[in-house]
Amino acid sequence: MAKLQANPGNAVDDQHLKLAVLIDADNANAGVIDGLLAEIAAYGEATVKRIYGDFTAPTSAQWKKVLNRYAIRPVQQFAYTTGKNATDSMLIIDAMDLLYTRRFDGFCLVSSDSDFTGLALRIREEGLLVFGFGEQKTPEAFRNACHKFITTEILKSVARRKPRTDESPAKPNGADAGTKPATAPAGAPAKDDDFPxxxxxxxxxxxxxxxxxxxxxxxxxxxxxxxxxxxxxxxxxxxxxxxxxxxxxxxxxxxxxxxxxxxxxxxxxxxxxxxxxxxxx
Structure with missing residues (x-):
């Protein structure tokens, strides 16, 4: 199995990994899609790209605008019962079906939901890489179940950053109040109090x-x-x-x-x- 290394974007040794990208539309923001796919490209090839959700709901309207542009296959899942997440179940079922095809080197799970912790652990048991993508609020259980977890706030700031033509300090874009300095300009030193x-x-x-x-x-x-x-x-x-x-x-x-x-x-x-x-x- 390929190992993670400390290169830009924490890329892997083998750039030809075949990856299955599974997105939870209920717990992922469409605003990160540019940075997300660019990040995944540093790890390997997104052979399968699927997104799961109820696309008849207003909350999923943001995703409907980008699916065709990025060739992401939508998997419609109606909410049969209030309070039950049918989307999670469908994503997990599909992930296991893909896992048993033995065609992939790893999975990219895009969600801030800890319900996918068990799925990440199961994929790891099969010897495949697991890359997690979620917001900073994502519980540690899911973060630690992945080989590598990337916070999507970073990807959002990279996607929105525009080329600079002057020498003035860059300002972070798309940052939420109270978050870590994820959107600091590349090369800017971290505060001593924040550095681990x-x-x-x-x-x-x-x-x-x-x-x-x-x-x-x-x-x-x-x-x-x-x-x-x-x-x-x-x-x-x-x-x-x-x-x-x-x-x-x-x-x-x-x-x-x-x-x-x-x-x-x-x-x-x-x-x-x-x-x-x-x-x-």
Whole structure:
């Protein structure tokens, strides 16, 4: 099975993964569709794209406008009984049918509903990758059941961001009050109070070898194992490599040239003392 690595968008090693994308229209916002599909493309090919919901309801009108444009197959599910979620049941049934075809390398489950926790765990038991996409309100049970969980607030801000023609500070778009700094401009340093220094150090301790050094990809894998919803973009950095370069008060960096390869690989370890600066006279 392909492993997650610490590349832009936390892409996987194999860019040719066949993925089934299943969207819960009742618990997903159509405003993230551009960023969502772009993010999924970094992991592999969306071989199947289906969305589940009652498209006769006014709440699903937002999705009806984008289905044809993005070739997403709608699966109509009427609400037979008040208070019962027939959409969830249909999505789960379809997911299991697709799972047993053995045609996919992984699933992308788009929902903020914890009811899909069991489905994510079942797919993982079959040795397939599970990517979760949901809002920051998504319960931890579903987040942790996925190999990787991406908050859709990030995707919404990326989709709405326009090219800048000046040097003025970028303003986050589409941000909700009280959310994490997910919409901060790429490359902007996170606030010290928000940055998970202890968590990063703990992951690096586990990823490092006997001397404490770990490659960036190995470090990224441990971050995702310990906290599936970790994303460098939550702290204002497009790539994990950008984050560790900006936090040299925490990380010590070194580049090594792998045998038989022309490019160098970034290695890092926890810094025990502040970096020294050389004063010029």
């Amino acid at each position: 220094t202890a968590f990063m150090r703990a992951a690096l301790d586990q990823a490092g070898d006997d001397t404490g050094w770990a490659s960036l990809s190995t470090f990224g894998n441990y971050l995702n194992k310990l906290q599936p919803d970790f994303d460098s973009r939550l702290y204002g950095f497009k790539k994990l490599s950008d984050l560790v370069k900006a936090k040299q008060e925490i990380f010590e960096l070194r580049y090594r040239k792998a045998s038989g390869m022309g490019r160098k690989t970034m290695y890092l370890r926890g810094r025990k003392s502040p970096p020294q600066t050389t004063e010029r006279t």
